[in-house]
Amino acid sequence: xxxxxxxxxxxxxxxxxxxxxxxxxxxxxxxxxxxxxxxxxxxxxxxxxxxxxxxxxxxxxxxxxxxxxxxxxxxxxxxxxxxxxxxxxxxxxxxxxxxxxxxxxxxxxxxxxxxxxxxxxxxx
Numbered sequence: 001x002x003x004x005x006x007x008x009x010x011x012x013x014x015x016x017x018x019x020x021x022x023x024x025x026x027x028x029x030x031x032x033x034x035x036x037x038x039x040x041x042x043x044x045x046x047x048x049x050x051x052x053x054x055x056x057x058x059x060x061x062x063x064x065x066x067x068x069x070x071x072x073x074x075x076x077x078x079x080x081x082x083x084x085x086x087x088x089x090x091x092x093x094x095x096x097x098x099x100x101x102x103x104x105x106x107x108x109x110x111x112x113x114x115x116x117x118x119x120x121x122x123x124x
Contacts, residue, residue, distance in 0.1 A: 019099070020097055020098065020099045021097070021098055021099075021101060021102070021103075021104050022095060022096065022097040023095070023096050023104050023105075023106055023123035023124055024093065024094065024095035024096070024123055024124070025093050025094050025095075025108045025121050025122075025123055025124075026093060027057075027058040027091035027092060027093040028091055028092065028093065028108070028110065028119055028121055029090070029091040029092075029110075029119075030110030030111070030112075030118030030119040031112070031118050031119075032088050032089060033088070033112040033113065033118070034086060034088055034110045034111070034112060034118055035084075035085070035086065035088070035111065035112050035113040036082065036083060036084050036085070036086060036110070036111050036112075036113075036115070037055050037063070037082070037083045037086045037092050037094070037108065037109070037110050037111075038080060038081070038082045038083075038108070038109050038111070039053055039055055039080070039081045039082075039094035039096070039106060039107070039108045039123070040078050040079070040080045040106060040107050040108075040109075041053055041069060041073070041078060041079050041080075041081075041096045041098075041104065041105070041106045041123075042077075042078045042104075042105040042106065043073040043074065043075055043076065043077055043078070043079075043098075043101065043104075044076070044101070044103055044104075044105055045075055045100070045101045045102070045103075046075050047075055047100065048072045048073065048074050048075060049072060049073055049098045049099070049100050049101050050072045050073075050098065050099070051069050051072075051073055051079065051096055051097065051098040051104070052069075052096065052097045052098070053067065053069045053079070053081040053094065053095070053096045054081070054094070054095055055081055055083045055086075055092060055093070055094050056092065056093050056094075056095075057086075057087060057090055057091075057092055058090050058091040058092065058093070063083040063085075063086060063092065064083065064085075065081045065082060065083045066081070066082050066084070067079070067080070067081045067082070068080050068081075069081055069096075081094070086110070092110070093108075094106070094108040094123060095123070096123060104123075105122075105123070106122065106123035107120060107121070107122055107123065108120065108121050108122075108123060
């Protein structure tokens with residue numbers, strides 16, 4: 001009986017908690033004219049979530065960014081991380097991790113100095 005009770009408690013708790021989900025891009029290159037990178041993360045869930053987002057160079061080194069993802073994201077809203085000075089001859093990547101959401105969404109875009117999009121990919 002104790003085992004059945006313990007299993008019931010564990011099953012009930014597991015339905016309340018959600019594992020962390022990470023989505024990311026592989027390192028991408030836009031063009032030698034690339035200047036900026038923007039990673040937009042969407043919260044499609046029905047509750048507010050906290051998310052950690054980073055933009056890194058092809059060696060995995062974090063780039064200096066500005067971010068609206070420092071605060072929890074309300075349900076149905078987006079946040080954005082922006083790197084204004086990315087290497088012109090190197091690939092960069094974006095990743096995002098959040099708890100309590102089943103289907104985090106995101107888009108990563110590289111643009112030139114005139115804010116013209118050069119390449120855009122979905123985070124998976």
